[in-house]
Amino acid sequence: MSVVASNLVWGVRRKRIVSDVSLSVAQGETLGLIGPNGSGKSSLLRLLAGLRRPQSGRVEISGQDISQIPRRALARQLAFVQQNAATDTNVSVRDVVRLGRTPHRSALSGWSAVDELAVASALERVDMTDRRAQPWQTLSGGERQRVHIARALAQSPRVMFLDEPTNHLDIHHQIEILRMVRDLDLTSIVALHDLNLAALFCDRIAVLQNGVLVACGRPAEVLTQSLLRDIFRVQAEVNNIDQTGRPHIRFKTG
Amino acid sequence: MTPSDETGSGAGWLALFLVLVLAVLAFAVALATAIGDYSIGLRTVTLAITNGLGLTGADIPPIEESVVWDLRLSRALVAALAGAGLAICGAILQALLRNALAEPFVLGVSAGASTGAVCVIVLGIGAGSLSLSAGAFAGAFAAFALVAILSNGATSGPNHTILAGVAASQLFNALTSYVVTTSGNAQQARDVMFWLLGSFGGVRWPDFQLLCAVVICGLAICLWMARALDAFTFGDEDAAALGVPVARIRLILFAVTAMMTATIVSMVGSIGFVGLVVPHAARHLVGPLHLRLLPACAAVGAVFMVLADIASRVIVAQQTIPIGVVTALVGVPFFAIILYRSRPQT
Numbered sequence: 294m295s296v297v298a299s300n301l302v303w304g305v306r307r308k309r310i311v312s313d314v315s316l317s318v319a320q321g322e323t324l325g326l327i328g329p330n331g332s333g334k335s336s337l338l339r340l341l342a343g344l345r346r347p348q349s350g351r352v353e354i355s356g357q358d359i360s361q362i363p364r365r366a367l368a369r370q371l372a373f374v375q376q377n378a379a380t381d382t383n384v385s386v387r388d389v390v391r392l393g394r395t396p397h398r399s400a401l402s403g404w405s406a407v408d409e410l411a412v413a414s415a416l417e418r419v420d421m422t423d424r425r426a427q428p429w430q431t432l433s434g435g436e437r438q439r440v441h442i443a444r445a446l447a448q449s450p451r452v453m454f455l456d457e458p459t460n461h462l463d464i465h466h467q468i469e470i471l472r473m474v475r476d477l478d479l480t481s482i483v484a485l486h487d488l489n490l491a492a493l494f495c496d497r498i499a500v501l502q503n504g505v506l507v508a509c510g511r512p513a514e515v516l517t518q519s520l521l522r523d524i525f526r527v528q529a530e531v532n533n534i535d536q537t538g539r540p541h542i543r544f545k546t547g
Numbered sequence: 548m549t550p551s552d553e554t555g556s557g558a559g560w561l562a563l564f565l566v567l568v569l570a571v572l573a574f575a576v577a578l579a580t581a582i583g584d585y586s587i588g589l590r591t592v593t594l595a596i597t598n599g600l601g602l603t604g605a606d607i608p609p610i611e612e613s614v615v616w617d618l619r620l621s622r623a624l625v626a627a628l629a630g631a632g633l634a635i636c637g638a639i640l641q642a643l644l645r646n647a648l649a650e651p652f653v654l655g656v657s658a659g660a661s662t663g664a665v666c667v668i669v670l671g672i673g674a675g676s677l678s679l680s681a682g683a684f685a686g687a688f689a690a691f692a693l694v695a696i697l698s699n700g701a702t703s704g705p706n707h708t709i710l711a712g713v714a715a716s717q718l719f720n721a722l723t724s725y726v727v728t729t730s731g732n733a734q735q736a737r738d739v740m741f742w743l744l745g746s747f748g749g750v751r752w753p754d755f756q757l758l759c760a761v762v763i764c765g766l767a768i769c770l771w772m773a774r775a776l777d778a779f780t781f782g783d784e785d786a787a788a789l790g791v792p793v794a795r796i797r798l799i800l801f802a803v804t805a806m807m808t809a810t811i812v813s814m815v816g817s818i819g820f821v822g823l824v825v826p827h828a829a830r831h832l833v834g835p836l837h838l839r840l841l842p843a844c845a846a847v848g849a850v851f852m853v854l855a856d857i858a859s860r861v862i863v864a865q866q867t868i869p870i871g872v873v874t875a876l877v878g879v880p881f882f883a884i885i886l887y888r889s890r891p892q893t
Contacts, residue, residue, distance in 0.1 A: 344787050368790025375788075378781040381647060382835045388780075395778045396790030400771045448789070 294370065294451040294480050295320050300350035301340050304504075310336045312504045313350070318482060318497075323475050325495030325512075326484040329525055333504040334484040335376075335456050341482060342373045342454045354452060368396035371452040372445035374438075376460050380429065387425040389440050390415055393447025415446035419473065435466035442470065446477075453481045459490065468493075488525075492516055492540050500524060513538045561839045564832065568846035572627060575853040579623035580615050582857055584865065587611050596620060617751070623853055625750040625758055626870075629811045630821055630852025631845035632762040636804040637822030638829070638844045639769055642776045642837065643800055644705040650823035651808040654708075654801065655715030657817035659690025660809060661743050662719045662726070664816075668738055669731045679742075680813040687809035690715045695801070704783065708801075744869030745816030747856055754814055765807040766845060772796055773837035780835075818871045820878040821848055821855075827885055851877075 296318040303311040311333045318324045326334050339345045341352055343359045352359045359367060372393070393415065394408045416422045419439040424432075432440065438458055445453055455474060459467040467487065471494040474481055485491045491498055492512040500508040500515060502524050508515045513533055521529045521542065528545040581592045595615035597603040636651035644653070652658070663686020666672050667679045697711035727736055769776075775796050778786040787793045811818075829843040852874070859873040 339784075342788065344784060364787065364792050365790035368788065373785075373788035375781070375785060378785055380780045380782075381645070382780050383830070384780060384835050388834075388836065392778055392780065392789060395774055398774060400774065 294355045296341060296452055296480060296482065297353045297356075298341055298350065299353075301337070301347045301352070302349045303336060303340055303345060303347050310504050311340060311347075314501075314504070314506045315350075316499055316506060316509055318480055320480055321478065322480055322496045323494065324482045325491035325498040326482060326501065327486070327488060327491050327498060328501035332501040334501055336504075337501065338373075338454050338456050338482065338484050342371060343367050344373065365396045368448060370450055371454065372448040372450035374441050374445050374453070374455040374458055376457045378441060379437075382429075384429045385425070386421055386427050386429065386432070386440050387412065387416070389429055390425075390443045390447050393444040396448060411447045411449055415443040418446055418477075419443040435462045435470075438462060438466070438470060442473065451479060453477070453479050455481065455483045457484050457486060459485065459487065488516060488521075488542050492542065511538060513540050516540050516542060561833055561843070565842060565846055568843075568850060572846065572850045572853065575850055575857070576620070576623045576627060579626070579853050579857050580619040582861060583614075583619060585614060587615060591615070621752045621755050622747045622750050623856065625755050625815065626747050626852045626856040627849035628755070628758045628762045629747075629815050629818065630825070630848035630850070630855075632758070632765065632807045632811050632848070633818065633822040634825035634829070634844040634848025634851075635762075635766055635769060635841055636808050638826035638837070638840055639776065639800055639804050640822075641826055642779050643797060644709055645779065645782065646705060646709065647827070648823070649709070650819075651804060651811075652716070652817060652819070652822070654694050654712045654805055654808075655690035655719060656687045656805055656808045657812050658716040658719035658723070659693075660684070660687040660812040660817060661739075662686045662722045663689070663813075664742055665723045665726050665731075665739055668742065669726050669735050683813035684809050686719070687805070687812055690719050691801075691805040691809070693718070695798075741869055742816050744871035745818035745874075746867070746870060747815055748867065750814065758810060758814060761807055761810045762845075765803050766841065768803050769800065769841055770838065772800060773841060776800075776837040777835075816869075816871065818852075818874055820871075820874045820882075821852060824878045824882045824885075825851055827882070831885065 298317070299315045301311055301314045302309070314337060326338065328334050336345070340347050343352065346360065354370060390412050394411060397408065413422070416425055419442055421436070421439055421443060424436070429437070429440070442458065453474070458470055458474070462470065467490060471490055474483060475494045483495065495512060497510060498512050498515045499506060500520065507524060508520060516531060518529060518531050521527050521531070530543045530545065532541045532543065577589060577592055580596070581587050581589050591607050591611055592615050594603060594605040594607050595612045598605055598607070598612060599616040599620070633651050637649070640649040640651065640653055641647060660683040663682040663684065664679055666686070667682035672682060693715045694708070694711045697714060698708040727739055731739065775786070775791045778789045778791045783793050825848040826840070826844050829840055829847050832847070833839045833843040855870060855873045855877055858877065859868045859870050862868055862873070
């Protein structure tokens, strides 16, 4: 399922946070969204997921304007994984993943075999089947993030948005989660801070600066020495180590 | 026994739990009807109730029958409904505001009701018990309207709504104090204090019918939205991402809880602590999913309130202690146990 955004504009009061962003993501593609702090990544992601209404411009999934789709119908097609979503409620892993079935159930419908299958396979996908009865509060950061992704998968979406899913995780879990997202048969858009991980796991990378889309393309085309200097204000050496076109960035201290 | 499972043994456990609690409730209501200045045997109570329902035609003294049916049973049932309603409201607000300290009065409803009641008692706007309830109800809704305006129709996030509720409570409490100190005499001040602490004295069948309709409708609407409430576990944005129409659900449920609370407060005063403690206790018993939590809250709240009403009449002979005092006296130690048991294991 493709995602096409055209001329998105959004802001609060007089401050413009996303200005005139247009991009398109093809079916099954993984797009990385990078940019310095405050560049508008999270806001853009929320506009694309329909959680905020753009002041102008529109988002289409498979050619349909998302502002015309009811909230619940939209949630059956696209899932959104927030960064560090937390709760004080004493819920189990399974309870959390079950929430993903919310858009598929009406007020009176029971728990169906389809629901059960979706939850079971989502738990399996993130390797948390054995821990399904464990209380949420006892999970580590990486496990919580995996459970959030399982919940998003239980929505049976065709598009997934992830806002910095690897924050606060160790390198093993960062790679594990991004590999999982890449291997999913979904169109996904991931906001990331780690440029090397973005280069490794994303099909294409979009770069935001002050709410403007300044570059979008394959990692090797986008992640250049001059872009890193101009946008991220770092001196770095970019090596294209192999034939896959995945660049490796080595930062210089001064 | 896995309270978090909605299917299989989980559902059986909930059913068993509800049957148990309802049996306890029936017994508590019978006890509440038997105990009083004029003590009546449980057998007579049962017969009087079945007579009243038209099931039996047993020959019992008409005075006893009248005391049971006309005075004490209506009172016990109103207590049960008030407890159920306050507990449901507490559970809903704790979920919507994502705050463990939320309770039915957090939206300023009880402060508004007391202002309305004081206007009737002290300033003598209207006269008689009906207009006391009407005054309290009007005050409660004025306070809720103020909170709704201050929090932009509850769209500005939980903390904003809570702050709006605090502001409204302060304003209406100040108005109450102002009216009492400037216009009230000592007797009126005492009346006001008793009213504020709550009392089931003087409630009759019409009160029961009204409260019954409001609480059952309220519970039905809340159960209808139980799944959406679960989706608020990780916050508003997360609920929206799960397809829940957040603003609409919020506004409807705030209005339903305000309506229930206002009805209860205007009838029996602001009885504290039930709406705060019972949801936490029920969550321990049946888990956090609202489809099971809400019925459990209703059942436990009803039992708690009936027992508190009994206690309020027997602790001091020949005198009824305000029900709000009892709920807090019983509730705090109970709450302390829950807090102690659920302390972080680190």
